[in-house]
Amino acid sequence: MSLDVLMKTCAICLGSVETGQGQAIFTAECSHSFHFACIGNSVTHGNYLCPVCRARWNDLPFVMPHLNPNANNRSIDHESFPDIRNLFFPAPQQLLPVRHRPVFEPEPLQFSDDEPLPAVTADVSPSGLQNVSIKAVPERPAVAASESIPRFAVLVGLRAPSLSEDARLMQRAPIDLVTVLDVSGSMHGSKLTLLKRAVNFVVDSLGPLDRLSVVSFSTQARRIFPLRRMTEHGRDDAKRAVNLLLASGSTNIVEGLKKGVQVLEERHHHNPVASIIFLSDGRDTCNHGYQLPTFSNQRQPPQYLHLLPASICPGNRGTQDQDQREIFPVHAFGFGSDHDPLTMHAISDSSAGTFSFIESYEMVQDAFASCIGGLLSVVTQELRLMVRSASHGVEIKSIPSGRYASEISDQGSQGTINIGDLYADEEKEFLINISVPILMNAEGEESERRTSLLDITCSYRDVVSKEIVQIEGDLVEIRRPESPSPPDLVVNLEVDRQRNRLNAAESIAEAQRMADTGNLSGAQSLLSNRRSALLASPSGQAGDGLCMWLEAEMKETEQRMGSRHRYEREGRAYALSNMSAHGYQRATTRGSWAAAAFGGSASFCSGDLSARASASFNGYMTPHMADMVSRSQQLNKTEDATASRPQQLNKTEDATPNNSQQLNKTEDATARQE
Template sequence: MSSSENKTCAICLASLGTGQGQAIFTAECSHSFHFACIGNSVTHGNYLCPVCRARWKDLPFVMPNSNPNANNSSIDHESFLDSRNLFFPAPQRQPPMRRRPVFEPEPLQFSDDEPLPAVTANVSPSGLQNVSIRAVPERPAVAASESIPHFAVLVGLRAPSLSDDARQMQRAPIDLVTVLDVSGSMHGSKLSLLKRAVNFVVDNLGPLDRLSVVSFSTHARRIFPLRRMTEHGRDDAKRAVNSLFASGSTNIVEGLKKGVQVLEERHHHNPVGSIIFLSDGRDTCHRGSQLPTFSNQRQPPQYLHLLPASICPGNRETQDQGRQEIFPVHAFGFGSDHDPLAMHAISDSSGGTFSFIESYEMVQDAFASCIGGLLSIVTQELRLMVRSASQGVEIKSIPSGRYASEVSDQGSQGTINVGDLYADEEKEFLINISVPILTNAEGEESERKTSLLDITCAYRDVVSKEMVQIEGDLVEIRRPESPSPPDLVVNLEVDRQRNRLNAAESIAEAQRMAETGNLSGAQSLLSNRRSTLLASASGQAGDGLCMWLEAEMKETEQRMGSRHRYEREGRAYALSNMSAHGYQRATTRGSRAAAAAFGGSFSFGSGGSSAAASASFNAYVTPHMANMVNKSQQLNKTEDATPSKPQQLNKTEDANPRQE
C-alpha cells in the first residue's frame, strides 16, 4: 500500500490525518506527505517521489525565511488551503499555470532581520553641503512712525544636493516595509501591476537598504523578512513578491500591525524606517469600517484606535509621550473603492503622505515618486528656530501646515520641527510678526533699521551622524520717514506663500463642506477662492506656483460635481491635495504621477497656462523624485514594447471576489 492509503507520511512515518496543524502535500503520483517533510527533502535536492521514485514535474515551494527555528504554533492555517495546488515547477520546466506558494511559519518575534555591514571608521565622503536658509520680509521698508500688527517674513530652507559619484554614501540608508493588500478584489491585472511596481522598488534599493514585504487579506503575513537588497536579496524579494495571490477579505488593521511589528522588533536599525501601504478597499474585519451615510459628516473609522502608537501617536499612553519612534506611512489608495479618510488619517498622523492612484497603470510611477524621495534623505531631525531680534517685535503665529510648531516666551521665540529632508527639497514658512513704532528715529534716515528675526536651524547630518547648526542672516527692514512707492509693494515670494496657504485651506474647507453633503457650497467656495488667487499680485504676474494652485483647485471643484463623483474620486483627490500641502511634499493624485513630465522641481516665477501647470508642474517634486518617475516611465515603455506570452491565471485565484 502507498503512504497515502496508509494515511502516514513516508518520511516521518507520522499520521497524515487532517486537523493536526500540519499542511499535507499530495504529489502528481498521488502519494502524500507532510509539507514540512517533503519541503525539507526537496530543499536538499531530492526531486523523486520517496515512495515510487517517480520524477515530479512540480515541486513544493517554500518561501525563504531567515529564521530556520520558527515556531510551528504560529502557522496561519488559511495559507495551507487546497494543498494539492501548493507547489511550483521543477527546475528547467515551464509552469502550466501560476501556483500558490506555501510559506514557512513566522517567528514569534521579527528580530531575524539581516545584519547591517560594519561601518568603516573615519570615512567621510565629501561633497555634501549644508542646509541653506534664506529670509524675505514682506516689504523692504516700513515708516518709522508706523506700527504693523501683522507683518510676514518668509523663511525658506533648502536641503543640499547629492553628487552622482557618491550618492549611495551621502544619503541615509532605509529600512522599508511594504504592506500590500492581496484581498480578493486585487485579483487579475491589479495584482500584476502591483507586483511590477514592487519589483521596481526592489530594483532601485541599494545594498545598504533593507526591505520586508507584508501582505494582508483576511489575515496578515510577513512573506519576506527584513533583508539587504544585495543581488541575492533582490532575487529572493522578487520571488516572494511574485508568489502573491489574491483571495479573502480586507484586514487593514492586521496588515499595518504586522508592518509596524517588523520595524519595532528589528535587531539592527538603518537611520530611516518607513512603510509603503497600499489598499484598494475598506477594512471589512473590524467594526466601524462601514461607510456612514453621506448626509452625516464623515470621520475616520473607529478601528484606527487599534493601530500601534508608532504610526498613530494619538493612541500612545500618556507616560510614553515623546519616547516612541514614529514610522511614516506613505499610503496609496488604489482605485475608487478604497477608504481615503482612513488612509489619509493614517498617513497624516504618522508624518507620511497619502496618494490617490485613480488609474491602475499609475501604481509603479506613484511608488517611484515616493522612493525617489525616501532614497535621497540627506538631513534628519531638522528643527527651525526663530527669535525676535528687537524689543517690540513679537512672533504672532507660524502657519506651518502639518509640521509641529510652537511660539513661546511671550512671542519672542518660535520653533518648527521639520524632521527629514530629501536632497534639494525646499520648505517655506511664513512667520507672522508685529513691527513696532521706531521710537529712536535719530540719525541718518538711510541708516534707520529694525532688526526683526534671528534664524537658526539644527539637524543631524546623515554622513557624519553629527548635529549641525546653521545660522541665517539677520532679517532687517529699513525705517524711513516716508517709504517710497516700491517700498509699499508686497514681495511676490511672500504673496505666493500666502496664496499657497489660502489654497490649502480652501481645499480643506471645501472637503469638510462636501462631507456634510453641501457640494454646491464647496464648489462655490473653490470658485471664489480661485478668482481671488488669480487677482493677487503673484497671480497677475503669471507665477507658476499660482497657476498650478489654481488648476488643482479647479480640478477639485470639478470632482465635487455630484455625490457619486465625489464619493468615487473627489474625496480621495481632495485629501491627497491636503496631504501634499500639509507637508509640502509631492503626492500622486488622480491619474497623474507626481512628477508628471516636468522632469524636476519647479522654478519660482515661471509662467504658463493653467492647463500646462496642471499637466507638468508640481511645486513639491524634487529632482530625484522626478528622475525616478522618468525611469519608471521609460521602463514601462520598454517593457510594453517587448512582446511577451500572455500570462495564465490560476482559475482559483481569478474566481476569488472580495469576501466582505
C-alpha cells in the same frame, strides 16, 4: 502598462508568454496564459482559480509529483537565514490538504531575524554635502518709522543640498522599508499583476545597504519576506516572494499595518531611515470599521484606528509611554475608487507620511517611484528651524506651519518648527507673522534707520557623520524711512505666492469638510471664489508657476465635487491627497497624474486639469523623485515595446507567403505574355 501587454504576460512571474521562447505555455479555458512551470507550482499549492480573472478551472495542468522545483533557485547567502527554496517551495510530500497548504514557512515569534548591516568604519567625516541653505524675505523692504503693523510676514525658506550623481549611495541615508500590500480578493487580475511590477521596481531601485521586508494581508496578515539587504541575491529572493502572491479573502487593514510595524519595532539592527509603504484597494471588512457615507454629519475615520500601534498613530499612546521613541511614517496609497480615503489619510497624516490616490491602475508603479525617489534621497534628519525676535517690540504672532509641529515661546520672542527628514533639493517655506513696532528713536540719517526683525538658525543631523550641524541665517531687517517710496509699498511676490499656497490648502480642506456634510454646491462655490482671488493676486497676475499649479489643483478638486456619486468615488480621495501634499510640502500622486520630469512636462491621463498651466511646476516634487518617475515610465515603454515585438514579427512572417504567392503570379503572367 497596457491591458494588451498584460494579456501577453504570465501573471505569476511577470515574464512574456509569447510562443517561440523555449518555455511551455499553459492556456486555461478562460483564455489566460501562463508559463507551465509557474502555474503548475501554483496548482500544486491548491490554487485552482485563475490568478487573473478568478474563474474556477475544470481542466488543470498536470504536474508530476516527483518534480524538483528547487533546481534553479539560489539559496540565501547569509547563514542566519533559512534556505529560500524551502521557504517558497515546500517538498511535495510535505503538502497539506488542498486550500490549507502554506506557501511560506511559519513566522518566527519575534521579527528579530533581520539581516545584519555592514560594520560601520571609524571614519565619521562629514558627507561632503553642502549645508542646508536658509533664505529670509520680509513682506516689504521698508515700513514708515511712525507706523506700527500688527501683522507683518517674513518668509523663511530652507533648501536641502543636492546629491551628486557619483556619490548618491554615500551621501544619503540607507533605509529600512516595509511594504504592506493588500492581496484580498478584490486585488485579483490586472491589479495584482501591476502591483507586483511596481514592487519589483522598488526592489530594483534599492541599494545594497537598503533593506526591504514584504507584508501581505487579506483576512489575515503575513510577513512573506524578512527584512533583508537588497544585494543581488536579496533582490532576486524578494522578487520571487512578491511574484508568488495570490489574491483572495477579505481586507484586514489593522492586521496588515500591525505586522508591518512589528517588523520595524522588533528588528535587531537599524538603518537611519525607516518607512512603510501601504497599499489597499478596499475598506477594512474585518474590524467593524466600515461606515456608510452619510451627509447628515461630517464623516470621521473609523473607530478601529485606535487598534493601531502608537508608532504609526501617536494618539494611541498611553499615559505611561508618552515619550515613546520612533514614529514610522506610513506612505499610504489608495488604489482605485473603492478604497477608504478617510482612513488612509488619517493613518498617513498621524505618522507624518503622505497619502496618494491612484485612480488609474496603470499609475501604481509611477506612484511608488515618486515616493521611493524621495525616501532614497534623505540627506538631513531631525531638522529644526528656530526664529527669535531681534528687537524690542517685535513679537512673533503666528506660525502657519501646516502639519509640522510649531511652538511660540518666551512671550512671542521665540518660535520653533520641527521638520524632521529632508530629501535632497527639497524646499520648505514658512511664513512667520510678526508685529512691527513704531521706531521710537528715529535719529541719524534716514537711510540708516532700520529695525532688526528676526534672527534665524536651523539645526539638523548629518546622515553620514551623524553629527549635529548648526546653521545661522542672515539677520532680517527692514528700513524705516519717514515716508516710504512707492516701491517700498509693494508686497514681495515670494511672500504673496506663499500666502496663496496657504490659502489654497485651507480652501481645499474647507471645501472637503463642506462636501462631507452634503454641501457640494457650497464647496464648489468656495473653491471657485478662492481661485478667482488667487488669480487676481500679485503673484497670480505675474503668472507665477506655483500659483498656476494651485489654481489648476483647486479647479480639478472643484470639478470632482460635481455630484455626490463622483465625490464619493474620486473627489474625497483627490482632496485628501491634495491636503496631504500641502500639509507636509511633499509630493503625492493624485488621480491619474504623474510628473514626467522636474520643471518639465507633465502627463494628465484623465480629467480636464489644465496641464499647460501647471507643467512648469510639479508641486513639491524634487529632481530625484522626478528622475525615479522618468525611469519608471521609460521601463514601461521598453516593456511595452518588447512585448509587442513578437506580435509584429508574427505579422511579418504571415505576410511572407503572400509575397511569394504574388511573385509566382507575376512570373506566370510573364510566361503567358511570352
